[in-house]
Amino acid sequence: VMGAAGGIGQPLSLLLKGNKNISELALYDLFNVEGVAADLSHINTPVKVKGYAGADSLAACLSGAQLVIIPAGVPRKPGMTRDDLFNTNAGIVQKLVEAIAQYCPNAILNIITNPVNSTVPIAAETLKRAGKYDPRKVIGVTTLDVVRANTFVAEARSLDVNKVTVPVIGGHAGTTILPLLSQVTPAVSFSEAEKKAMTEKIYNAGTVVVEAKAGKGSATLSMAYAAARMAESTLLGLSGAAGVYECAFVQSDVVPGCAYFASKVELGPEGVKKIYGLGQLDAFEKKAMEDMLPDLKGQIKKGVEFVTKAK
Numbered sequence: 514v515m516g517a518a519g520g521i522g523q524p525l526s527l528l529l530k531g532n533k534n535i536s537e538l539a540l541y542d543l544f545n546v547e548g549v550a551a552d553l554s555h556i557n558t559p560v561k562v563k564g565y566a567g568a569d570s571l572a573a574c575l576s577g578a579q580l581v582i583i584p585a586g587v588p589r590k591p592g593m594t595r596d597d598l599f600n601t602n603a604g605i606v607q608k609l610v611e612a613i614a615q616y617c618p619n620a621i622l623n624i625i626t627n628p629v630n631s632t633v634p635i636a637a638e639t640l641k642r643a644g645k646y647d648p649r650k651v652i653g654v655t656t657l658d659v660v661r662a663n664t665f666v667a668e669a670r671s672l673d674v675n676k677v678t679v680p681v682i683g684g685h686a687g688t689t690i691l692p693l694l695s696q697v698t699p700a701v702s703f704s705e706a707e708k709k710a711m712t713e714k715i716y717n718a719g720t721v722v723v724e725a726k727a728g729k730g731s732a733t734l735s736m737a738y739a740a741a742r743m744a745e746s747t748l749l750g751l752s753g754a755a756g757v758y759e760c761a762f763v764q765s766d767v768v769p770g771c772a773y774f775a776s777k778v779e780l781g782p783e784g785v786k787k788i789y790g791l792g793q794l795d796a797f798e799k800k801a802m803e804d805m806l807p808d809l810k811g812q813i814k815k816g817v818e819f820v821t822k823a824k
Contacts, residue, residue, distance in 0.1 A: 515609050516585025516630040517564070518542035518549050520730050524737035525584060525744075526553055528731035532741070534748035536820060538562045538743040541574045542585070568608075575616035580747055582740060583609055586626040589723045595686040596812065603819050606632045607639050619780045619786045621650045621747055625740055629653040630684040630809060633762055633773055634816030642820065649784035652716050652747070653762030655685045655775045657732065657739035661718045662692045664769050665711060681715070681760050682791055686812065688805040690716040692813050695795040708797050750780030757781075767791060771806060 514529065516522045529538055530553050538560050542549050550564030565574035575581065586602035589595065606626050613620060618640075626632050633653035639758035640646035662679035666672070678698045683691040692715045694703055703711060722732040743759060750757045762775040765788050779787040794802065 514538070515581060515583045516626070517585060518545040519586075520588055520733035521548055521584035521736050521740065524734055525541070525582065525740050526562075527556075528737060528741035530556050530562060531558050532560065532748070534745065534752060535560045537563070539563055539565060539574045539578065541565045541571070542565060544712070551667055558567070570611075571609075571612040572616050572808055574619075575612055576746060578617040578620045579623060579751060580623065580744065581613055581617065581620045582623045582625065582744055584625040584736070584740065587610060588733070589719070590728050591628070591724050595719075596631070596815075597817075598627050599631055599815065601633060601817070602626050602628070603635055606635050607820065610636045610639040611643065614640050614645040618643075618645040619647075619650075621652065621751065623652050623654050623740065623743055624737070625654045625736065627686070628812060629655065630689060630773070630812035631816030634686045634813050635819055637764060637773075638817055638820035648764040649786070651764065652743075652744045652784060652819075653685060653773070653775070654740055655681060655690075655760055655762050656743040657719075657736050658685060658690050658692070658715065658775075659760050660735065660739045660742070662715045663719055664721055665690075665714055665718075665749060666694070666697055666701065669711065672699070672701075680777055682774070683805060684773075684775055684804065684809045684812065687716055687808070688801070689809045689812070691798065691801050691805065692716075693792070693794065695798060696792055705797060712797075712801065728796075747784070750784070750786065751782055753782055761785070763788065768806070771810055772817075774809075 514778050517526050546566050547564040550562050554562045586605050658681040663677045665676035667677040680693045683689045694752045746757050757780045765774040768774050777789040778785050
């Protein structure tokens with residue numbers, strides 16, 4: 514876990530300490546991570562925990578890793594978009610991925626650091642530069658959008674939340690987050706006004722938390738829960754389990770002209786085993802997708818150019 518002493522990193526590491534598929538949990542951050550590791554190491558589960566502080570410890574931390582989760586970076590504050598984080602977080606992700614290319618080039622990456630629509634392309638381009646890129650292994654975590662969609666749809670229709678699945682496609686910022694309410698399991702119906710309201714509730718949910726925390730952070734706990742779920746699925750795929758599905762932001766040719774896109778994927782021993790198409794979109798979803806694609810493409814391009822135009 515890269516950024517393990519942060520707002521997402523700490524609760525995420527706590528959840529991972531209880532994961533039966535993990536033998537060793539390496540926690541990295543610039544500061545304060547040894548205390549987090551010492552604290553977690555007292556929990557009576559078999560996962561071995563060790564903290565690594567500072568760039569000098571990256572080699573020891575990453576060597577032999579099979580899954581690297583990256584929540585490192587600065588969180589949003591009220592009035593900020595995820596894109597406003599770009600200038601700080603882009604460089605953080607690039608440096609960490611350079612170390613991954615050097616010390617654990619075969620690891621699967623779960624990238625949480627915002628803006629995900631840009632940091633995933635940054636990771637990919639950084640690995641390409643190092644000659645270590647495998648598109649199956651670079652995964653942007655959009656699971657929180659699915660978790661939120663499942664919660665809100667279940668609440669709106671008084672359903673058992675454990676049995677609700679809402680596919681969420683596109684990206685992980687603002688209107689690029691597109692829940693496919695026409696493809697919910699079990700099938701539910703929404704009026705046009707309800708579709709619009711529910712879609713906006715899902716894509717604005719992160720901003721609601723940022724504002725409610727009033728400058729004291731962003732969605733850390735729900736993000737940690739979603740990241741732990743994605744880690745669990747990735748590890749199950751690694752172990753060879755069949756039928757492991759999530760939505761994720763990955764290199765994709767599902768949407769012509771859009772190099773990265775979030776849709777349903779199957780996870781396997783090498784990371785992404787299969788990328789699924791979008792199925793039949795209704796008129797509302799088609800229009801929402803047309804409207805958001807220029808933004809998504811722009812955010813992807815910004816990430817690519819951050820690496821390709823760097824000296």
